[in-house]
Each structure stands twice: as C-alpha cells, then as structure tokens.
Amino acid sequence: MKAEEFADSPTGILIPIQGTHPRFGPWEHVAFVPSPLPLETPTLSATTFNAVARARAALASLDSSARQLPHPGLLRRPTLRREARLAS
Known part of the structure; x- marks a missing residue:
C-alpha cells in the first residue's frame, strides 16, 4: 500500500501498526481504516x-x-x- 495515496482521504484514516516477524524482527507500517458507511441507502440513478x-x-x-x-x-x-x- 502506498500510504501517501491515503494520507488525506475523506473516506478514512491511517493508523500506525507494528509487530514482530519471527524471521525479520520488528516492523512498523500504517493501516487504512475506512469511515463507517452511512445508515441510509444512497439514492441511485x-x-x-x-x-x-x-x-x-x-x-x-x-x-x-x-x-x-x-x-x-x-x-x-x-x-x-x-x-x-x-x-x-
């Protein structure tokens, strides 16, 4: 994922994530968390x-x-x- 493409998204946010790979050690990245969908159904053409x-x-x-x-x-x-x- 190219984080810069999601940095200022109106549809969600980026959150930092981290972990440890058993072979390669610690890692850090970001995850995209989408905004909740609206409760009302959109009007479609x-x-x-x-x-x-x-x-x-x-x-x-x-x-x-x-x-x-x-x-x-x-x-x-x-x-x-x-x-x-x-x-x-």
Whole structure:
C-alpha cells in the first residue's frame, strides 16, 4: 500500500501498526481504516442501479459456476497470489 495515496482521504484514516516477524524482527507500517458507511441507502440513478443489477447477476452466475467445480481452490489460490502481488 502506498500510504501517501491515503494520507488525506475523506473516506478514512491511517493508523500506525507494528509487530514482530519471527524471521525479520520488528516492523512498523500504517493501516487504512475506512469511515463507517452511512445508515441510509444512497439514492441511485437508473443507470447506476442497472449497472449494480448487472454486476450482481454476473456474480451470481460466477458463484453458480464455481459451486460445480470439484476443487475451486485450484482457481482461487493463483488468483489471490496474483492480486497480492499487484497490490504490494
């Protein structure tokens, strides 16, 4: 995470975190803590509502397909590794 990209965010704050890695010793970093979501549901335009509905349908279709795989972890692990590499 590039902390400078989150430094003055209106959607949350950065907090210092620290720990000790068993091999590399102590470390310090920052974590982004998002602001709470509002209690009221936002008003969406028709275009946005339709986009959300299409995304939800696509996720449902993907979920249905994934449930038919004998070992879904075979696809999940490489995807999570790739995402972790891209995010770091």
